[in-house]
Amino acid sequence: MPFGNTHNQMKMKFTSEQEYPDLSKHNNHMAKILTPAMYERLRSKQTPSGFTLDDVIQTGVDNPGHPFIMTVGCVAGDEETYEVFKELLDPVIEDRHGGYKPTDKHKTDLNPDNLKGGDDLDPNYVLSSRVRTGRSIRGFSLPPHCSRGERRAVEKLSIEALASLTGDLKGKYYALKNMTDAEQQQLIDDHFLFDKPVSPLLLASGMARDWPDARGIWHNDNKTFLVWVNEEDHLRVISMQKGGNMKEVFHRFCTGLTKIESLFKDRGHAFMWNEHLGYVLTCPSNLGTGLRGGVHVKLPNMSKHPKFEEILKRLRLQKRGTGGVDTAAVGGVFDISNADRLGFSEVELVQMVVDGVKLLVEMEKKLEKGQSIDDMMPAQK
């Protein structure tokens, strides 16, 4: 992807109209917000690291829409993107995050003791529980834009920090590029291995460049806490286990994340965070907490109920297939997680998952017995 800025200047020889993308068949957040006038105002700008408007929107131009999800259609190339291209990203953020205003403040709460319940989701239905988030390391540009040198520096820093974890967080790093076949097979069996992105949403933004250089997976010996390095974000931090004890998953998540953050700070590198957007990540959809907490849950009856979508909406939850984003459900098993990221704290979001899934499972049980669930419909949260 050309990110020398001679190129951006050269494009100025063409009028804004000549360069403006054809978004007539598009349906993503970027396409809803961008106008020719806005394009004209922003096209000559660039961030200090050279990320331009066309870089921001390329993925949204290349991917008009998606059958399952309303995609964002734009990415950040560095922390400053959200400032330099505010005029585009603020309305995108507002549209995506339920009316979040440019003046709003985001609350961070990683205290697991504030979560009520969550340790008793029925394991006959809730097959597994998982919480993930992303973190970006200040001082480096983001995956759509980083050079190999930057990416390797992020990896090096991450390995050092993770290697100093102890106790039940003690673990090992597996670099993608020199994984043995045996290691690879084990990571696949554990459902830990991430592969080169195939989604055009990700590929079009340039985040798969130089694969698998400086990408890797770290996990603890217990296989309940893992970190992806240099996939869609600098770091993806994941706590997971079989069954329905979301409380324990969240506890480990918070403890581990807080430890890692202090290890990075010790080495002179904070995570990108500000009081407006919370944690700064590559995709605007992940701003705020960057948190997706969810379960794989059997809802074969519930998912066929005409009010399923409505119920999810009211509970502020979303469904995905068990392959993650971009996939369809298999065998009535759904990935149910929080829909929000920004404007709610981590504790609040996981609480919604815990309470919402508990209700959905009760509904499933009723439907199994042929009973109605009409009186169980929740109010809009």
Next chain:
Amino acid sequence: MTETCQYLNFKTEEEFPDLSKHNNHMAKVLTKEIYGKLRDKQTPSGFTLDDVIQTGVDNPGHPFIMTVGCVAGDEESYEVFKELFDPIISDRHGGYKPTDKHKTDLNFENLKGGDDLDPNYVLSSRVRTGRSVKGYTLPPHTSRGERRAIEKLSVEALTSLDGEFKGKYYPLKSMTDAEQEQLISDHFLFDKPVSPLLTCAGMARDWPDARGIWHNDNKTFLVWVNEEDHLRVISMQKGGNMREVFRRFCVGLQKIEEIFKKHNHGFMWNEHIGYVLTCPSNLGTGLRGGVHVKLPKLSTHAKFEEILTRLRLQKRGTGGVDTASVGGVFDISNADRLGSSEVQQVQLVVDGVKLMVEMEKKLEKGEAIDSMIPAQK
């Protein structure tokens, strides 16, 4: 360079790609030293070394073909990054030296024979080439504004053709379902590239904006606009009359070139590398002339590869590059692009395919072909 090139803050070793598992032309040639020398350069349009090599870094190798692993972003790439491109060109094009001159010959009358390939074996004949329009950057680098300007110019030029070349332009983005079906049945439609060799080089950006297909009413001459090159020009028809295909190819191409020249946008060409195209493998003539031919016996013969090498031909599956053959039908075409002329390359195809069909017939009768093995051309 401006302060925006922050990757220059890292040392050469920190930025140099890991090519240890790679097997493409770029990986064979690029060293830390060359990388160090070229990493702070850019062409006038801003194409950098990392842009040139990205596709080769992202695609370590290919099961069927030795890939090039680098692309040009504009005409000047081949000059600014000479130190990388010259050895790759030499390696890829049979030892072609930086001082060599390339000959262009689009006079179809210089072709001998070619009108009598046996249609029981030769199912179709086709000649294609690419052309780049001077004054614009190339598909890995073009902006939407440029790409649209190229399309506009191309449509003007093509719609002014008449006689056997009278035809119509179908932009990809406003094609009707019926038109699309028809173009697929005619085997004319090109789709968004799926090959990572192409997508990693950035040439599929903004798809399908300013891409389209033009073809004549007779459906024997077509032009792809803004796919892997600005223009891909194709002459094709069923059966084995390569002579006719080549005639139409030369005549049509020259008509088109005249019109572009009138608009002060001639084709990129120089006496060293001939026609300048996106992929270094297509420099020179940019010509791939070939046939779909039934060779079920010959293709399983122990000496098949050797024969092809000696005839200076290459095989592909009938889906084009990156595919395998189906049912014993192969796409056989010239292997060379640079250092020999259009006429010479098509002559190799005509003579070589004629020989291979004769070999196939011998093998059908259970006879040996040892006495027919050709010398190295």
